Amino acid sequence: MKIYQVGGSVRDQLLGLPIQDRDWVVVGATPADMEARGFKMVGADFPVFLHPETREEYALARTERKSAPGYKGFTVHAAPDVTLEDDLKRRDLTINAMALDENGVLIDPFHGAQDLKNKLLRHVSPAFAEDPVRILRTARFAARFPDFRVADETRVLMRHMTDNGEVDALVPERVWAELERALGENRPARFFETLRGCGALEKLFPELARLYGVPQPENYHPEIDTGVHTMLVLDQATRISPDPRVRFAALLHDLGKGTTPKEEWPHHIGHEERSVDLVQAICARFKAPNDYRDLAILAAKYHGDCHRAAELRPATLLKILEAVDAARRPERFDLFLLACEADARGRPGYEDKPYPQSGIFRAALRAYNSVEAQPLAATGLKGEAIAQELRRLRIQAISAIRPQPDASLP
Numbered sequence: 001m002k003i004y005q006v007g008g009s010v011r012d013q014l015l016g017l018p019i020q021d022r023d024w025v026v027v028g029a030t031p032a033d034m035e036a037r038g039f040k041m042v043g044a045d046f047p048v049f050l051h052p053e054t055r056e057e058y059a060l061a062r063t064e065r066k067s068a069p070g071y072k073g074f075t076v077h078a079a080p081d082v083t084l085e086d087d088l089k090r091r092d093l094t095i096n097a098m099a100l101d102e103n104g105v106l107i108d109p110f111h112g113a114q115d116l117k118n119k120l121l122r123h124v125s126p127a128f129a130e131d132p133v134r135i136l137r138t139a140r141f142a143a144r145f146p147d148f149r150v151a152d153e154t155r156v157l158m159r160h161m162t163d164n165g166e167v168d169a170l171v172p173e174r175v176w177a178e179l180e181r182a183l184g185e186n187r188p189a190r191f192f193e194t195l196r197g198c199g200a201l202e203k204l205f206p207e208l209a210r211l212y213g214v215p216q217p218e219n220y221h222p223e224i225d226t227g228v229h230t231m232l233v234l235d236q237a238t239r240i241s242p243d244p245r246v247r248f249a250a251l252l253h254d255l256g257k258g259t260t261p262k263e264e265w266p267h268h269i270g271h272e273e274r275s276v277d278l279v280q281a282i283c284a285r286f287k288a289p290n291d292y293r294d295l296a297i298l299a300a301k302y303h304g305d306c307h308r309a310a311e312l313r314p315a316t317l318l319k320i321l322e323a324v325d326a327a328r329r330p331e332r333f334d335l336f337l338l339a340c341e342a343d344a345r346g347r348p349g350y351e352d353k354p355y356p357q358s359g360i361f362r363a364a365l366r367a368y369n370s371v372e373a374q375p376l377a378a379t380g381l382k383g384e385a386i387a388q389e390l391r392r393l394r395i396q397a398i399s400a401i402r403p404q405p406d407a408s409l410p
Contacts, residue, residue, distance in 0.1 A: 001029040003058070004084055004099040004107065011095050014106075014116055024051075024058040025087050025099065028080045034058070046076040061087040064127075085109050089125055092134045093141065097124045115151075122151035129157055132166040136178035139194035143185035150194060158198035167203045175204055176286040183244035183251075189231040192251075207278050208251070210258040215266040222348045224266075226257045233346030240345075241338045248292050249299035249339040250346075252279045256300070275300035295332060298324050299339040306340040309357035314398040317364045318391070326365050337361060360401070367397035 009022040026034065031047050039049035039058060047060040062078035063086050084099060084107065091097040094112035101107060110124050121141055128134050135158050142150060150158075161167065182191035192208060195201040202209040212227030223229050230251065237250035256274030260267075279300050283293035305312065305320050312320070326333040341355040371393045376386050 002027045004101055006099045007096055010098045010100055022056050025061050026058050027061045027084050030080060047078050064090050090127060091124055092128060092137055094122050094124055119148040120151050121148050123154045129161050132161060132170050135200055139191045140178055140182045142194045143182045143188050143191040146187035146190055155198060162199040167200050172286045183247045188238055188247055189234045207255045207282055214257055217266050226254060229346055230254060233343050236345040237342035245292050245295050246335050246338045249296040250342045252296045253299045253303050253343055272301050272304055295335055298336050303340045303343050306357055307344060309360040314395045317398050318395055321365055321368055327369060363401045364398045367401055368394050371397050
């Protein structure tokens with residue numbers, strides 16, 4: 001029996017990055033051998049064991065053979081005669097197909113260390129094409145390592161897989177799992193750019209794909225193209241917030257512009273409501289968590305109003321505060337403001353401009369919260385009369401903040 005450290009921990013160790021989890025491959029052993037040493041078997045599809053003390057995962061060396069369409073259509077073979085190289089060969093990218101032996105000696109049959117040095121994401125073998133999840137994983141690694149590029153031959157293979165319909169076999173839950181992880185990476189926009197480069201964006205996220213080529217008014221959007229703008233907004237959301245929900249809301253905020261009739265271009269009147277419908281559809285399709293969905297809907301519906309904060313009447317500010325439930329959900333309200341700020345900054349030349357609209361809305365919320373309902377009950381008012389007086393006093397309090405217009409923002 002020989003044990004090797006494999007996969008991402010080896011890659012990250014070579015890159016000098018913090019190591020979160022270590023994975024291990026065991027060569028020359030059977031399940032009975034592992035259990036005799038106190039390991040607990042947990043793998044359902046193939047033999048994986050938990051170390052009795054560290055609880056780290058140890059998998060028996062295995063091979064996989066394609067036996068049916070889709071990413072689950074594999075026959076797994078794990079036996080003592082499977083070599084380390086056999087096991088590494090089934091992995092996706094060369095940078096994930098390295099191992100360290102018990103003495104710390106690097107075993108690198110597919111030249112992953114050289115690809116790390118060259119900042120290259122390259123597939124290990126033609127078996128890459130058998131599993132469409134590897135398209136998503138490659139895109140996610142492009143987001144994690146934004147200074148790496150996808151090898152030309154790997155990009156061609158990914159395009160071939162898309163054209164052959166392999167992507168169509170991906171179930172929504174698996175797509176969401178990779179999407180959510182990608183939103184937490186260093187530059188999530190590269191996830192979508194990589195998918196677009198191989199044609200998978202059109203199949204998995206058609207609502208995003210059709211934004212490309214749709215123009216916007218150049219005086220507000222120097223980048224013009226709505227798809228380009230969306231990636232710039234996502235970049236800015238990544239810059240100002242680590243929260244994946246903010247990044248998700250930024251990603252989806254303008255979906256409705258993709259359905260604007262061409263004769264109305266470059267204007268997009270009413271795109272906010274259309275965006276809400278599309279956000280709801282995409283969240284339902286991928287079974288996105290409610291907090292992701294709800295924030296994305298608010299950003300899609302009200303980002304334009306947020307940009308115009310300095311121009312809004314106090315009564316309109318009050319209406320929006322109530323619509324986004326700012327008083328009861330202040331944390332989500334802060335995330336909403338971050339998504340709107342990312343939208344304003346996601347244009348060439350606006351990346352470092354201040355966004356005073358957030359301050360206006362926060363001041364309006366403080367004014368709103370300064371007026372309480374309980375004292376009004378002592379005045380003898382009841383029911384609707386209390387509600388009307390409460391509204392009047394809150395509008396009065398918001399009026400006192402006297403926001404100043406900022407003509408530089410749409």
